[in-house]
Amino acid sequence: MSRFADDSVHSAVQWSRRHVDGAEVIFVSGELDLVAAAELRSHLMTVAESTAAPLIVLDFSGVTFIDAKCAGVIMGAWEAAAGRGRRLRVDGLRGLPKTVFDLLGLTPMLTAREAASVGGRDRDDREQRLA
Template identity: 55%
Template sequence: MPKKSDANVRAPLSRWGRCNSSQAHVDGALVVYLAGELDLSTAQQLRRRLMAVAESNTAATIVLDLSDVSFIDAHSCGLIVNAWSVAKSHGRRLRVDGLRGIPARVFRLLGLEPVLAWRTPETHQGGIIGGRYGGGGQRPAERRSVGGTHAAR
């Protein structure tokens, strides 16, 4: 398990309706933690966050930790692919970590797992739930998923 910088403290969460986000530097990578639902209602904020991160010079590796994402639509996946392309054009690598549940199925159906996924609990031997960077299994109060229309599915 990688050690988190700055005594395991994450930046404060940003709330976008039914989604939360924060970021931290972990082992030289910029990790963006997302929680809740990524759909059309959060697309504008997601696009802004992803483009800012993809175009920044803060780290050569960018990891989107989706461990606490309960729902993602194809449009949001397209935004992630666009950010991956922008990061790649700037000489950076963008990966997705912590895919499980609906997000894992959507990434699999769209054929994005081989290109973007760092690893998923379904493919990791032992079935560990959560991402490489500590999402999922650890749920401090500030990282709880926000309930929404897709939470009960």
């Protein structure tokens, strides 16, 4: 897994990117705070502007913290993707990151799924299917 932020900043955020079922999936882990915001913006905007995939999934199952600045960065990437005819969705929200998204009113907009889910991984959905 690659370091997400510049090593000189000492960010603990890690990420990886791959194609899954036609979607561009970005797996993110760590704390998304002010230190990580600029690099997060750079990576997300690059994906939103360059991918040919119709769906971009941010898998946040490994994210333990997010602040309002990074939530704003994600909304900017959502708008950039929408402006190019793509959808951006966040999967795996739980704990504090889910609470932040709920309080900011972002959960319905960023976690909406189509009937046939593509890409990403949501442990809660997967566990329900296995039960």
